[in-house]
Amino acid sequence: MEITSPTNPRIKNIVKLRERRHRDREKTMIIEGYRSLSRAAANGIYPRELYFCRDYFLGSNEDSLMQEMADQGTTLIETNAAVFKKISYRDRPEGLLGLCPYFRKGLDDLELTQSPLLVVAQAIEKPGNLGTIIRSTDGTGADGLILCDRCTDLFNPNVITASTGMCFALPIAEAQTPDTLQYLKDNKITILSATPHADKLYTDVDMTGPTAIIVGTEQTGLTEDWMTESTVNVRIPMLGKADSLNVATATTLLLYEAVRQRQAKKSE
Numbered sequence: 001m002e003i004t005s006p007t008n009p010r011i012k013n014i015v016k017l018r019e020r021r022h023r024d025r026e027k028t029m030i031i032e033g034y035r036s037l038s039r040a041a042a043n044g045i046y047p048r049e050l051y052f053c054r055d056y057f058l059g060s061n062e063d064s065l066m067q068e069m070a071d072q073g074t075t076l077i078e079t080n081a082a083v084f085k086k087i088s089y090r091d092r093p094e095g096l097l098g099l100c101p102y103f104r105k106g107l108d109d110l111e112l113t114q115s116p117l118l119v120v121a122q123a124i125e126k127p128g129n130l131g132t133i134i135r136s137t138d139g140t141g142a143d144g145l146i147l148c149d150r151c152t153d154l155f156n157p158n159v160i161t162a163s164t165g166m167c168f169a170l171p172i173a174e175a176q177t178p179d180t181l182q183y184l185k186d187n188k189i190t191i192l193s194a195t196p197h198a199d200k201l202y203t204d205v206d207m208t209g210p211t212a213i214i215v216g217t218e219q220t221g222l223t224e225d226w227m228t229e230s231t232v233n234v235r236i237p238m239l240g241k242a243d244s245l246n247v248a249t250a251t252t253l254l255l256y257e258a259v260r261q262r263q264a265k266k267s268e
Helices: 009-016 020-026 034-042 062-071 081-087 127-139 157-162 177-186 224-229 247-267
Strands: 028-032 049-052 075-079 096-101 117-122 144-148 172-175 190-194 211-215 232-235
Touching: 009 081, 020 028, 028 034, 028 157, 034 062, 034 096, 049 062, 049 081, 062 075, 062 096, 075 081, 117 127, 117 177, 117 247, 127 144, 127 157, 127 247, 144 177, 172 177, 177 224, 190 224, 190 247, 211 247
Parallel strands: 049 075, 117 144, 117 211, 144 172, 190 211, 190 232
Antiparallel strands: 028 096, 049 096
């Protein structure tokens, strides 16, 4: 199948999928770019439809990925450059865009190790921040991420891009605050909340045991429920004029401190 007209109904539908309400109604996400699509495929997630334009290909591996998807039942649809430019949400298209069904997981889907390390991200608003948090959580080998009181859509195309497709590899559960708090308590996981107003520095707190790092919304931070129910509150020292770090940056620092402590403990 080949599409050459930008007014084709399929093309119009893809453009609408940029809006969250349309994605939610169709229960369909957009996955664009070779890296994101290949990471989705590596985790058994294949699009129903894959739109491609060879004029935008950046390498020589696209055809093998397309063949793998076709073998899994994906419909391949070729477009010309003008049509693909219309459906792409990137400044520099790569010539591959897939439409994939939603998938959602809950707390019971998480598989915890003996001394789990989790991130709980409450009501994160910006797709770029959520994507970076996903990438850092995976990069530190954490057990998973809990999206609490969901604000930004996990299936926002910018989240997928910012996570470099790791949203398909990392265990991610969605839940509300009361259920998440109860889950952490039931599993005897230390609740470590990050706030600029805490007395303890993050480097002075033991993270070698079962730990959940809790971070909050960009504007107001964590809600009172998390502040009062936390096992310990920690802060990252701010030596300049700013009073706090970007939430994704703060999450990354906390995660790698946990990794540092755990590696040091293993080497003792």
